Amino acid sequence: MFEVIIHGVLLGGLYSLFALGLSLMFGVMRLTNIAHGDQIVISGFIGIAIASVVNINPFLLIVFLVPCALVSGYAFQYFVLNRTLGKDPLPSLVITFGLSIIAQNLLQEIFSANPRSLDSGGLNTLGFGITSDMTVGVLPLIILACAIACTFGLQWMFQHTALGRAFRAVSDEKDIAELMGLNSSKVYSMATALAFALVALAGLFQSMRTTVAPTDGPSLLLFAFESVIIGGMGSFWGTFLGAMTLGLAQQIGFYFDPGWGIWFGHLVFIAILAFKPNGLFPKTVG
């Protein structure tokens, strides 16, 4: 059982990287990005494509791709999503749903339907034993550490920086924030830029740890979504703990039967939605 918990937590680390970007965009502008999972897959494939042309350390790839994601996230929000925002949530849902379908088909066209993975330079097989019959992978540990750092960083930024205050201001009272001189479309664009940086990180880690296939997006979106809902909206630690809960639930499912993992995660999600609809760790103050 100890092993199940360790692996659940490690899986939760990956899921929180999936979920933080979604949580950020929803928190700041009540926008649900249906193409979120596909964007994770796209960034995985971009990494794989670059690595197939030039021999590059996968962590250098992160250093290169995360800034690219920042820029493209900013542009995507500024030129596309900002035009869909309003009282009606439907336009943004339709646009991102459409983008999701386009992304899946484009990826299949370019890369075929086969799952691929990013060569991590042997890191994915590296591990060390903690007990005589159990080893822990180095890569999952790096991912978990990265997830904790991102969660801490986001929460700190929201509470202690001018940018974080701007995010909260447009989330609280958009009109009044604009009266104070904030440009809400730029603030929104910065939120999406950060979300895309997280997506790039998640995509590269996912493709290093296992594989990515062009049609993986929707299930990754589902994991991200479940994490956010389980955790409760409004705090990044909530999202992190939600992802942990989902990771643990899936690992417990896998423990009983290899076919049960994902299903067991969904069950836990539905149970929480039914009995604690605000999530396990809803925001209380500040």
Add this chain to the structure above:
Amino acid sequence: MSSQLMSVAGLEAFYGDAQVLFGVDLELHEGEVVGVLGANGAGKSTLMKAITGLLPVAQQSIRLRGEAIGGRAPGEIVRKGVAMVPEGRRLFPSMSVEENLQMGAFAKRPGRWNLDEVYKLFPILKEKRKQPSTSLSGGQQQQVAIGRALMSNPDVLLCDEISLGLAPIVIREIYDSLPDITADGMSVVVVEQDVTLAQQCSERLYCFQEGRVALQGESRQLTRDQISHAYFGI
């Protein structure tokens, strides 16, 4: 007579297809307190939204120091020196008292107002500066809303129904802070439903009725009958 700071001329405003303001004229001089009086739905708040850029209006219909500013973005207008205390306070609920005040300084202009000055004006806010703004009483929240607007150092302060929902003694306290605010020449537009308050705090008064200015004049020279007639249409 001091010089003209802001003028509204022939202002028309719409919510969708519904017209709310029908050719409103209003003037504000430097260092002056002007009252805007009217019943619910008379168009007072719409006027505030139009001036601050929250509602699109014709460019020429609002001028600040002669420059046409109608329909500009709210951020641009606050940088030109017009700040508003919105109806219902509208504080940022996720923020502490001090963070709310700091938001007001986002478009900071040079001038007297900063955190220390706001705390001097409303000492209770200094005590509660780390508390969530939602934990304050209504009157204290109103003080935060006023302080937040002051933090940008505006030349024109628009106060939209700052007495709304407050106890009479608290209202008195809030209005007693006005002379301190206007001491160094800030011009203020006070929107009110309360005739006595509006008449007492202002030098000139505009009464709105169904989107038009029904009566205007020196606050002390207007009689209760004139105001009642303009207010209620009887």
